[in-house]
Amino acid sequence: MSISKPYLLFLGDVKDELAAKTAHGVLDWRPEWCLGQITLPGCKAHTTLSEMSLTDATEAGAKTMVIGCVNAGGVLPDHWIETIVDALNHGLDIAAGLHIELGSIPAIAEAAAKNNRKLHDLRFTDLTFPTGKGDKRSGKRLLTVGTDCSVGKKYSALALQKGLADRNISSDFCATGQTGILIAERGVAIDSVVSDFISGAAEHISPATKDDHWDVIEGQGALHHPSFASVSLGLLHGSQPDAFVVCHEPTRSTMRGVSAPIPSIQDVIDLTIQLGRLTNPDIRCVGLAINTMMLSENHAKNLIEELGEAHKLPATDPVRFGTDPIIDHICAEFKLV
Structure with missing residues (x-):
């Protein structure tokens, strides 16, 4: 583009x-x-x-x-x-x-x-996509998921891809929304794809690649969101992620645009693993990305520490405090160094 x-x-x-x-x-x-x-x-x-x-x-x-x-x-x-x-x-x-x-x-x-x-x-493409097949693809994939929409999935994916690249780990950012497409100058607006072909489109943007290469895929919507769960599910199945990061904005009580309550981080982890195993039985959560934009620095650091300990996972605000805790964990889990 x-x-x-x-x-x-x-x-x-x-x-x-x-x-x-x-x-x-x-x-x-x-x-x-x-x-x-x-x-x-x-x-x-x-x-x-x-x-x-x-x-x-x-x-x-x-x-x-x-x-x-x-x-x-x-x-x-x-x-x-x-x-x-x-x-x-x-x-x-x-x-x-x-x-x-x-x-x-x-x-x-x-x-x-x-x-x-x-x-x-940006939401329209001349490309056509097959239905998803779910066949195992070479390479590694990380997907950002969320407790809600607009919680930082794109920013987290961009920051995580940069964190991998800074350690000389082969990686690409895969855009799935209009802003990501503007930033990357490529990608597919996944919410404009007919529902039967969402997983196929996700397979298209994160194809088979070298075994040591990571595609970092921008998440969309939220599996618990009444409006957008269908897009999130198709993206999850087509992305076939080996790893996922849960993105969370801690000041909300209800999901954006609806009255449904925000799910817990653990609920999101459990549902993502349950549904993601359809196309990748080895899917696992590798960290929490906490959007602390609305919090003071001390409050943000204390909350991140508390959530990390509660879930036994590395936690950070990838934009405010960097991605090192999550990248360190990925390197250890997947023996990258």
Whole structure:
């Protein structure tokens, strides 16, 4: 995938920072690609980038406006269309991870054609996938799973892959969502795949490889989430993980967008092993990734220590405190050093 850079990040008028996780993700992992942000009145999310008008952005060299925010269901609010059309008229390409194709909206399609601009639909692909087969594949795989959606599965996967690479362990990050695809410039938005073919798509993005190579696969949804469990299950079966890391945000009492309570970490470990054994009987949990963004440093460290001891597993906040405890455990478990 080739998207012209640098990016202007569009945050719309979303009501919290989690809704702008695409913008934050791209900025955090590819800051050199990001030039500025643009928001609409009432927006409650902000990055560390300067606010720019479309004119300012194009004069500064921006090439693509990335829709860096999402709504439930990946829909495009009608009142965002005007800004997207205006961006096209200013000579910018558009990249979005919506569940509808940008070109299906007449005003956007007409502006793109008139200005000879590209529309990048990150959730759509020309690839077709077979149904999953579950046959044992060579190589090693690690999947991040969660007690909820939007708890840090992508950040944890990126940090863990970097941790492996820093120790000269052959590894790749496998993107399964629109933000990961923007960061890695490859991957499949797994939640846009027809359900019969999700496990086949997961097999496609983490194919057979060398025995000593690790694919670190970005998790999606949560097995206990009423809205997204089906995607999580297909990804689990197709990924065939040898190892998984449980990602958890400790300040929530209910799952995002629903009234269902947050499951315990142990419940997630047990269910992941029970269901994952269908395609990998040797699946095991190798650590806990605790998202402590909302906690003070002392509180975060104390909680991480407490959870690690309670589950007899290495625990860390991979972004805040690094991945060494989990990488050390993986190296010991799989005799990598």
